[in-house]
Amino acid sequence: MKNLLLPLKKTLLTASLLCAALPQIAQADLLDDIKQKGEIVIATEARYAPFEMLEDGKIVGYGKDILDQILKDLPGVKLTQLDLPFQGILAGLSAKRYDFVATSLTITQKRMDKYAFSYPISTAAIAILKRKGDDRITKPEDMGGMRIGTQAGSSQLTVIENFEKEVLIPQGEGYKSIKHFTDYNEAYAALASRRIDIVPQALPNLAPIVKQRPDMFEIVQPAFGPETYYGWVGRKDADSASLVQFFSDGIEKLQKSGKLAELQQKWFGFTMDLPVGELPTPQH
Structure with a gap:
């Protein structure tokens, strides 16, 4: 009888170990994955001066300067930045072809229903x-x-x-x-x-x-038209939430330090009054 119970005990032990592992699987986190891989893949449409544009084959602009500043808080992580047509850039994000979209996207309710926006980087009046x-x-x-x-x-x-x-x-x-x-x-x-x-x-x-x-x-x-702003987006899921917040925190940090205003003066010739530490409710 004792020998007959041994296989049953082993089966129950294996099942309990699997159950214990399930919550860890469910708690997968994109930001942690990026840190472990040592690479972040970001999509941009580099034809939207002065936010993102090509210069000598490299992406430059206001958005790129912001991106470089924020990614200083991810030491050891390599940036792979893709230059893609605007019309398919959000579909590619949904299909998980890249981690995040750092291109100038007007914050609208329709987009907010599908994607998670960062804090604003600019006015879009x-x-x-x-x-x-x-x-x-x-x-x-x-x-x-x-x-x-x-x-x-x-x-x-x-x-x-x-x-x-x-x-x-x-x-x-x-x-x-x-x-x-x-x-x-x-x-x-x-x-x-x-x-x-x-x-x-x-x-x-x-x-x-x-x-x-x-x-x-x-x-x-x-x-x-309505008061509008530009922001960046990630996927609207639990896996991406910490990555989106990482970029929002970085934007807020640049605002409070005065660096964001410095970059605005550099690229636009004027500074902007933006919401600090919050995502405004779209008016359209």
Whole structure:
């Protein structure tokens, strides 16, 4: 009888050991995995000056400077940064092709429903870029009848469409057309060649364009649409929560030290009033 019970005891012992191991499996943590591997893989769209852009084959810009500062708190971890098209960058994150997305994404409710945002890195208030000397447009309400240029899949497109529906059409005239481009550089080129009339875009992106080409472009203010911000994103799951918080903590640290304002002055020529230590509720 004693011999017959031995296999049963071994089976029960094995089962209890497996059960004890299950909670550890469930508590997998992406940030810990990154530290153990010694590598973090981050996706960026490097065609969004001055946030992210290519210079001599390397990614540079405001976002890259922030990233480098934050990753100082992950000593021994190598950064692998991928330059990818904007249109598929979030789908790739969901498919776990990389750990995190550090590119300028407008914080919207629709995106927050699917992804976990970091604290804001910049304002995303939308102003209007026009050709210098084009007196047809002096304020956002003058966009009626204009040919608009924007990036396909951008959140700015939603703001532009809502402004047409809520303001322009009630006052008499919507846009003449909306042209969708792969990236904003194509839209700026189309504006310069008179194929479109204006490019509504986030003010931080427009300021350097005008600084580089003051003979060609100028900005129409005030900004229009809801108050918006740019942030970075990770997957919205328990595995990624600590990594997203790591980046939020890093952004907050840079804000409080004054380093973030220093980088804003470097890349935009002005500083921004951003929420500190919190993720604002999107207005759209």
